[in-house]
Amino acid sequence: MFLMKDIVRDGDPVLRQEAADVTFPLSEEDQQLAKDLMEYLVVSQDPEQCKKYGLRAGVGLAAPQVGVSKKMASVLVPPTEKDGKSPFTDVIINPVIVSESVQEGALTEGEGCLSVDKDVPGFVPRHDRITLRYYDVNGEKHQLRLKNYPAIVCQHEIDHLHGMLFYDHINNDQPFTRDDDMIMIE
Ligand SMILES: O=CN(O)CCNC(=O)c1cccc(Cl)c1Cl
Numbered sequence: 245m246f247l248m249k250d251i252v253r254d255g256d257p258v259l260r261q262e263a264a265d266v267t268f269p270l271s272e273e274d275q276q277l278a279k280d281l282m283e284y285l286v287v288s289q290d291p292e293q294c295k296k297y298g299l300r301a302g303v304g305l306a307a308p309q310v311g312v313s314k315k316m317a318s319v320l321v322p323p324t325e326k327d328g329k330s331p332f333t334d335v336i337i338n339p340v341i342v343s344e345s346v347q348e349g350a351l352t353e354g355e356g357c358l359s360v361d362k363d364v365p366g367f368v369p370r371h372d373r374i375t376l377r378y379y380d381v382n383g384e385k386h387q388l389r390l391k392n393y394p395a396i397v398c399q400h401e402i403d404h405l406h407g408m409l410f411y412d413h414i415n416n417d418q419p420f421t422r423d424d425d426m427i428m429i430e
């Protein structure tokens with residue numbers, strides 16, 4: 245299981261590299277990596293376990309953040325509705341955004357990253373809607389449209405696979421700048 249000591253922090257070159265494509269069928273090592281990346285999210289989103297293991301909660305975790313420069317990331321968007329169903333959860337492998345809205349979206353709270361120890365306030369302008377193509381651990385191809393929070397989280401994770409960090413997108417002069425048709429996501 246990954247702990248905070250396993251998380252690579254900003255300044256380590258691995259976070260600024262283009263990660264390598266994952267080959268199928270997954271090696272034992274890559275299968276275990278996928279499990280561990282998802283387990284971190286599940287444990288970190290359980291308040292009791294999160295505290296027990298001293299974790300920072302996460303809704304996504306990319307392989308480069310644990311020092312593995314491969315195109316793999318886990319996503320577990322917490323359930324919002326009462327039905328307790330996650331709007332999107334999977335381990336996304338070799339993900340590609342095949343199309344994206346011109347319209348931007350940003351979280352009103354800004355973003356945080358396990359690999360960035362400091363708070364960096366500001367809106368992180370992203371595409372409000374994306375069409376995501378990826379492979380799951382079984383090598384099955386998926387293509388789906390995501391919008392708002394799930395779309396933001398996937399873009400944050402896919403950024404990690406291309407050596408980008410969330411604050412790269414923040415306008416340094418006016419961090420809370422927004423054009424009037426940017427969708428603000430709670
Ligand atoms: O890359 C993943 N992490 O760094 C895990 C910690 N950050 C988050 O869970 C997080 C927090 C706020 C907004 C977004 Cl979009 C994300 Cl992703």
Ligand code: NI
Pocket residue numbers: 356357358359400404
């Ligand atoms: Ni991150």
